[in-house]
Amino acid sequence: MKDHFKIGTIIKTRGLKGELQMFVDFEHLQDVNFTAVFFDLGGKLVPYFVESVKYQKNTAWLYLEDVDTIEKASKLVKKDVYLSNKLKPKKKKDEFTLKDLKGFIAIDENEGELGEILEIQELPHQYIATVHYKNCEVLFPLNETIIKGIDLNNGEVYVDLPEGLLDIYLG
Known part of the structure; x- marks a missing residue:
């Protein structure tokens, strides 16, 4: 699934076709x-x-080829929908936001590589990144104090x- 990005989730069917x-x-x-x-059907x-x-x-209201009955459509309800990364619009550097760090590898100055940023939550006054580090879910804020650099070409955030902070999760 790393070659694809999520665009939405099917909520329900409409009509009989x-x-x-x-x-x-x-x-x-x-x-x-x-086109x-x-x-995501059973992990594939x-x-x-x-x-x-x-x-x-x-x-969005979708009609899909070969999904022409309510029975066929019902099997896709509550499923996530993805597109190929090749279709993902390229952002200009000035359009980049902290939410775009999802998927980047977080590298700490002291600990080294922490892992891929799996999720970014937007809270009222800050963004929180989630990584899996040493079999633990670790959350840390994303702000000017913590972020020391971003390598857009290699997908890394320093x-x-x-x-x-890590001791809280690992201790």
């Missing part, structure tokens, strides 16, 4: 031109060709975690 309602959680999806989507990504898609705020 297989139309699917998708909650879109990828900004500007309407600007991406795609196929991938569904299965491709479906798109016949049509209509957008309405953060919702951090200086507060002293004792």
Whole structure:
């Protein structure tokens, strides 16, 4: 799944001809031109060709090839929907935000490589990154104090975690 990015989740079916309602959680999806989507079915990504898609705020209405009955469509409800990374719009450097660090490798000045940033939560006054380090889920804030550098080409973020933070999780 690392070659794909999530664009949304199927919420429900509509009508009897297989139309699917998708909650879109990828900004500007309407600007991406795609002919196929991938569904996570049992841990494998299965491709479906798109016949049509209509957008309405953060919702998309999908018709997929060979999904032409409510029975076929019902099997896709509550499934995550992905596109190939080749279709992911390239961001200009000035459009980069802290949320874009998801998937980057966090490297601490003292501890070395912490692992891939698996999730970024947006809280009222800060962003929190999640990594798995030494079999523990570790959370740390993303801010000017902690981030020492970002390597966009290699997908790395250099951090200086507060002293004792890792001990809280590992101790």
